Amino acid sequence: MSGAPYASYDGKEFYRSRNWLIGDGEVGGKAKGVAFAVETLQSSPLKDQVRFPEITYVLTTEAFNDFMVRNNLEPIVRGAQTFEEIERAFEAASFPNSLRDTLTLILSDIRTPIAVRSSSVLEDDLAYSFAGKYSTRFFGNSGDKEYGLHRFERAIKLVYASTFNPSAKEYRRKHGIKLAQERMAVIIQPIVGKVREELYYPELAGVAFSKVYRRPSPRVKKDDGLLRLCFGLGTKAVARANAKVFYLSFLGLKVEGSKTSDVIAHAQDEFDYIDMKKGFFSTRKIDLALDHIKSHHKNASAFLELSDGEMFYWLHGATDVNGLRPVMTFSGFPRRFSRFFVRIRSLLKVMEERAGLPVDLEFTYDTEDDHLALVQMRPLATFEEWENVEIPKVSQERIVLRGNRMISNGKLTGIRHLVFVAPELYMSSGDYFQVARAIGEINAKLSGERYILVGPGRWGSTNPLLGVPVTYGEISGCGCIVELSVPNAGIMPELSYGSHFFLDLDTDKILYLPIFCGEEGNIYNVEWLNSHPFISERHGAVRIYEGSFGVYLNGEQEVGIVVDET
Numbered sequence: 001m002s003g004a005p006y007a008s009y010d011g012k013e014f015y016r017s018r019n020w021l022i023g024d025g026e027v028g029g030k031a032k033g034v035a036f037a038v039e040t041l042q043s044s045p046l047k048d049q050v051r052f053p054e055i056t057y058v059l060t061t062e063a064f065n066d067f068m069v070r071n072n073l074e075p076i077v078r079g080a081q082t083f084e085e086i087e088r089a090f091e092a093a094s095f096p097n098s099l100r101d102t103l104t105l106i107l108s109d110i111r112t113p114i115a116v117r118s119s120s121v122l123e124d125d126l127a128y129s130f131a132g133k134y135s136t137r138f139f140g141n142s143g144d145k146e147y148g149l150h151r152f153e154r155a156i157k158l159v160y161a162s163t164f165n166p167s168a169k170e171y172r173r174k175h176g177i178k179l180a181q182e183r184m185a186v187i188i189q190p191i192v193g194k195v196r197e198e199l200y201y202p203e204l205a206g207v208a209f210s211k212v213y214r215r216p217s218p219r220v221k222k223d224d225g226l227l228r229l230c231f232g233l234g235t236k237a238v239a240r241a242n243a244k245v246f247y248l249s250f251l252g253l254k255v256e257g258s259k260t261s262d263v264i265a266h267a268q269d270e271f272d273y274i275d276m277k278k279g280f281f282s283t284r285k286i287d288l289a290l291d292h293i294k295s296h297h298k299n300a301s302a303f304l305e306l307s308d309g310e311m312f313y314w315l316h317g318a319t320d321v322n323g324l325r326p327v328m329t330f331s332g333f334p335r336r337f338s339r340f341f342v343r344i345r346s347l348l349k350v351m352e353e354r355a356g357l358p359v360d361l362e363f364t365y366d367t368e369d370d371h372l373a374l375v376q377m378r379p380l381a382t383f384e385e386w387e388n389v390e391i392p393k394v395s396q397e398r399i400v401l402r403g404n405r406m407i408s409n410g411k412l413t414g415i416r417h418l419v420f421v422a423p424e425l426y427m428s429s430g431d432y433f434q435v436a437r438a439i440g441e442i443n444a445k446l447s448g449e450r451y452i453l454v455g456p457g458r459w460g461s462t463n464p465l466l467g468v469p470v471t472y473g474e475i476s477g478c479g480c481i482v483e484l485s486v487p488n489a490g491i492m493p494e495l496s497y498g499s500h501f502f503l504d505l506d507t508d509k510i511l512y513l514p515i516f517c518g519e520e521g522n523i524y525n526v527e528w529l530n531s532h533p534f535i536s537e538r539h540g541a542v543r544i545y546e547g548s549f550g551v552y553l554n555g556e557q558e559v560g561i562v563v564d565e566t
Helices: 012-017 028-042 062-068 073-078 085-094 097-109 145-164 167-176 261-267 289-295 336-353 423-429 432-443 500-507 526-531
Strands: 057-059 114-120 135-138 184-190 194-196 198-199 204-209 226-231 246-248 270-275 280-285 305-307 312-314 325-327 361-368 371-380 398-405 410-423 452-456 478-484 511-515 544-553 561-563
Touching: 012 028, 028 114, 028 184, 028 270, 028 336, 028 371, 062 145, 062 184, 073 085, 073 325, 085 145, 097 145, 114 145, 135 145, 135 280, 145 167, 145 261, 204 336, 261 325, 336 361, 336 371, 410 423, 410 432, 410 478, 423 432, 423 452, 511 544
Parallel strands: 410 452, 452 478, 478 511
Antiparallel strands: 057 184, 114 135, 114 184, 194 198, 198 270, 204 226, 204 361, 226 246, 270 280, 305 312, 305 325, 361 371, 398 561, 410 544, 544 561
């Protein structure tokens, strides 16, 4: 990929020519992607069909370097015991008056809420994505000017501080990247959206990929791509939160299943927005926003339905909504907005062809105006899928785990450790974050050794009731992640290909296996787990099994197993 046109593209002149460049340093990965996308579409038939944020300012790495030196932050970064110490030091640091004057002018130039995004030199690199490792900050950009400037400065400082957060540090360590190689630039953009009753957000937002490296079915074509779509700010599309996944070669495929209960369990249940009255990033439950959505989104029935738990009903068809809950099914969206999918497919194709490599796009879409806006473009981390993996014939008692959904080809053998979080003990303990820290300690102890990680729900979820809230740095050494459903607790694996979590799996060549306990073709061998010896020294819910384990995933047969080969 080093010979790809994108690899040799700079982007700095794009910002300089528009007077959007602040400082004379490097612009970083995200800024490079935005510039490349804009210039690519200027000579494309899609020029008038895709929009961009009206302004994208870039605070180059020169400002970051000056900030570090001016405030003598290097000793703090290297000596701090916690990341919170680093954040406090960065917040207390100061910018020169000349930069503060420039930031004041930017605030008067942008009249909407603002996104301050990291754009590090290594971020979105061809080899390493760093997706989700650094910070993006949002603020309302309303009210008192001096307070607005304070919020703006704080946002930049916290993005700077995120250069040294634990996940980013662990990612660099794992991939042999020295801290001196990393420098942080920042891009400053108006958030694309509209004000609706003092809530500011785009109607829909998402992320699209030109390749599908982990196919849930042989019917899905690798080269046709996919997208994750959510209501409101796109934060729900890239996080381990529920969002709607569309495989562009098979729009009707429901990886979550067709049963009403499965659709509800995997549907987006809250959305993010900017509270214009308070000026802060906020979140609201979908079921508490039903009247708001119906009042302000005339096409809401394309993505929102009502359900009694047994069936779905048309949004505007029920006269009595008592006992019915709103569910973001997006069931009518492909039919009513087929032009959106045509445009996304064309956009992915053009960007991949011009860049010379697979791409990852972040976008917003308004159904009433038919406005598609491209917010970010970056190289897509590649995943080298095995050509074909033979599932070994072994006795039933040696199969520890078996799944039959979201299977991609892959194999691991000779794995010495299986780390298991017992679902019932995790849920009953209540100390979810201590469990996560225990996993991090085990990950550090097994440093340099691949292991199998098994636990309830979604690894890396920010909501501990949906899964163990680990960070990247706490599971960076594993070779295979297994997610277990716990139906009676409402915990399910979230088949969220396209989230930052899955981009990490792709970059680090980590296998993934979801297990839907109790469903046909799935095995959760509790007898094996309870009868074999284990170590449990850090938390009662966490067990370490020693032996020789193998992982075999066959995407064509849609079968994946974890086997005791001791």
